[in-house]
Amino acid sequence: MAALRPLILIKVNDGVYRVQGGQNEHVGNLKLIGGQWKFKAVGCDERGRVIPGGGPLTHMHNTTFAVPDESLINATLLKP
DSSP: OGGGOSOEEEEEETTEEEEEOTTSOEEEEEEEETTEEEEEEEEEOTTOOEEETOSTTGGGTTOEESSOOHHHHHHHHTOO
């Protein structure tokens, strides 16, 4: 997971943040759903097509957060 560090949040709008890994790769989105922020993992196949729920953080798909805080996101999603 070292290549993913640090995760960065990029605001798309009031209800969505793009989650980007340390090498500028898109690894997911943080979406405000029902008053909770949910991490939605994404990956790409060999042709570059997006795979919802895929990618290097697929095991963390649907993890919830109270607030979109980068340090909390990093501590939670990148824990060993």
